[in-house]
Amino acid sequence: MKSTINVVMVDDHKLIRQGIKSLLLGHDHIQVVHEAANGLEIVQWFKEERNELPVHVVLMDMQMPKLNGWETTETLLKMNRNLKVLGLSSYDDEEFIKQFIRSGGRGYLLKDQEIEEIVDAIEDIFETGFYFSHRVPIEKLKEYIKIRDISPNIRYTTLTKHEIKIVKLICEELSTQEIADALFLTKKTIETHRSHIWSKLKIKNMAGLVRYAVKNKIVKA
Amino acid sequence: MKSTINVVMVDDHKLIRQGIKSLLLGHDHIQVVHEAANGLEIVQWFKEERNELPVHVVLMDMQMPKLNGWETTETLLKMNRNLKVLGLSSYDDEEFIKQFIRSGGRGYLLKDQEIEEIVDAIEDIFETGFYFSHRVPIEKLKEYIKIRDISPNIRYTTLTKHEIKIVKLICEELSTQEIADALFLTKKTIETHRSHIWSKLKIKNMAGLVRYAVKNKIVKA
DNA sequence: TTTAATATCAGGGTAAACCCTGATTTATTA
DNA sequence: TAATAAATCAGGGTTTACCCTGATATTAAA
Numbered sequence: 001m002k003s004t005i006n007v008v009m010v011d012d013h014k015l016i017r018q019g020i021k022s023l024l025l026g027h028d029h030i031q032v033v034h035e036a037a038n039g040l041e042i043v044q045w046f047k048e049e050r051n052e053l054p055v056h057v058v059l060m061d062m063q064m065p066k067l068n069g070w071e072t073t074e075t076l077l078k079m080n081r082n083l084k085v086l087g088l089s090s091y092d093d094e095e096f097i098k099q100f101i102r103s104g105g106r107g108y109l110l111k112d113q114e115i116e117e118i119v120d121a122i123e124d125i126f127e128t129g130f131y132f133s134h135r136v137p138i139e140k141l142k143e144y145i146k147i148r149d150i151s152p153n154i155r156y157t158t159l160t161k162h163e164i165k166i167v168k169l170i171c172e173e174l175s176t177q178e179i180a181d182a183l184f185l186t187k188k189t190i191e192t193h194r195s196h197i198w199s200k201l202k203i204k205n206m207a208g209l210v211r212y213a214v215k216n217k218i219v220k221a
Numbered sequence: 222m223k224s225t226i227n228v229v230m231v232d233d234h235k236l237i238r239q240g241i242k243s244l245l246l247g248h249d250h251i252q253v254v255h256e257a258a259n260g261l262e263i264v265q266w267f268k269e270e271r272n273e274l275p276v277h278v279v280l281m282d283m284q285m286p287k288l289n290g291w292e293t294t295e296t297l298l299k300m301n302r303n304l305k306v307l308g309l310s311s312y313d314d315e316e317f318i319k320q321f322i323r324s325g326g327r328g329y330l331l332k333d334q335e336i337e338e339i340v341d342a343i344e345d346i347f348e349t350g351f352y353f354s355h356r357v358p359i360e361k362l363k364e365y366i367k368i369r370d371i372s373p374n375i376r377y378t379t380l381t382k383h384e385i386k387i388v389k390l391i392c393e394e395l396s397t398q399e400i401a402d403a404l405f406l407t408k409k410t411i412e413t414h415r416s417h418i419w420s421k422l423k424i425k426n427m428a429g430l431v432r433y434a435v436k437n438k439i440v441k442a
Numbered sequence: 443t444t445t446a447a448t449a450t451c452a453g454g455g456t457a458a459a460c461c462c463t464g465a466t467t468t469a470t471t472a
Numbered sequence: 473t474a475a476t477a478a479a480t481c482a483g484g485g486t487t488t489a490c491c492c493t494g495a496t497a498t499t500a501a502a
Contacts, residue, residue: 193450
């Protein structure tokens with residue numbers, strides 16, 4: 001008989017959480033022991049309310065407000081290095097997956113794939129420590145996995161709260177001048193913030209920024 | 222005993238389709254008789270392979286590639302005016318819901334809500350013909366429902382295929398000149414297309430365009 | 443405590459975005 | 473067939489975005 005795998009689910013859409021949970025009900029050796037709607041919630045739960053309940057695998061959506069998937073992963077692994085985090089996403093964006101692996105993620109699944117794969121993935125990540133969907137370009141990723149093992153704390157890009165506020169307003173179609181007026185700052189200040197954002201995110205223009213913002217749930221599309 | 226409600230599901234994420242289906246398994250009077258990954262698939266199915274199987278409710282994701290939720294709704298209703306289409310979305314964007322209702326949608330659900338609501342919604346839309354989530358600003362929507370009953374064929378915005386190609390390239394952070402070079406056209410031509418897109422979508426700049434493109438799955442975020 | 447990051451602002455610049463009017467050709471639809 | 477929409481291009485315009493360098497005060501981290 002297979003030993004029981006305790007799974008925790010993190011996704012901001014309750015319907016999806018419940019749906020996947022319901023799919024896993026047919027597999028007795030997989031137990032969903034807790035669920036959370038975002039990164040902050042799950043970090044809080046691990047910190048305070050867990051009551052020594054063993055958790056083997058975390059099923060984590062990448063696109064979440066507040067703390068996104070990889071930010072949350074990094075935080076959780078600081079508390080428990082043995083945790084296996086399985087990323088779940090609509091996007092097979094390479095940069096995205098890279099970030100996640102740098103943060104310590106051990107597997108990645110795409111939402112538009114076969115359902116059986118989620119069960120396979122949970123089993124594999126529990127037994128071997130890794131699982132990557134065949135749609136993920138694994139060869140390229142191996143490099144990142146190595147890098148992470150040598151130097152586990154590679155920085156990922158973070159924007160400051162002022163920068164995030166400006167990103168939001170850019171996405172609302174406000175011009176630099178309008179943003180300056182809205183925040184009681186000069187146009188030049190906003191321009192400086194903009195150029196910092198540009199170089200941090202390595203984007204060329206507004207279009208790249210908006211896609212970043214949507215991907216990271218700074219704004220809704 | 223309640224009579225059986227035959228439901229068809231349209232969503233581009235198999236995992237979500239299966240999840241919801243699995244949730245509905247506990248409710249014997251609701252039968253998921255078919256599922257499809259996008260608008261084209263379901264239109265095709267209704268046209269050719271249905272074999273007179275009665276369909277009462279269509280559960281339709283709004284954000285899909287190829288044919289999106291409301292475009293598909295409009296097409297399906299041309300074939301069968303009695304079909305009740307229940308929209309499913311991550312977004313409570315008013316413009317979005319408006320488009321859907323103009324196309325003949327009869328109900329709207331948000332993905333981050335309680336699961337029981339999906340069962341209620343299917344039952345309500347089947348019995349009364351309407352269901353709107355309490356998170357949807359129903360008062361405003363009543364106007365659109367009326368308008369639709371008087372003049373059912375209000376135009377929604379459509380971009381031409383050339384325009385869509387340009388939208389994609391703008392989202393890839395290409396400048397007007399770069400797009401012109403890529404498509405072997407002059408800069409002026411691209412500018413004209415741009416200005417048409419701007420006025421069709423009533424947006425102010427690139428930021429608005431990218432959000433439109435992501436919302437309508439012209440590009441991934 | 444020293445370093446590094448954050449937040450504020452300025453001058454001066456080029457290239458790109460965005461807006462107007464206007465025109466021709468070719469499809470498509472009524 | 474007539475009308476409409478799509479696709480191509482042009483001139484000439486203003487405004488905004490984006491890129492340099494450089495400065496200063498505050499705050500957070502090593």
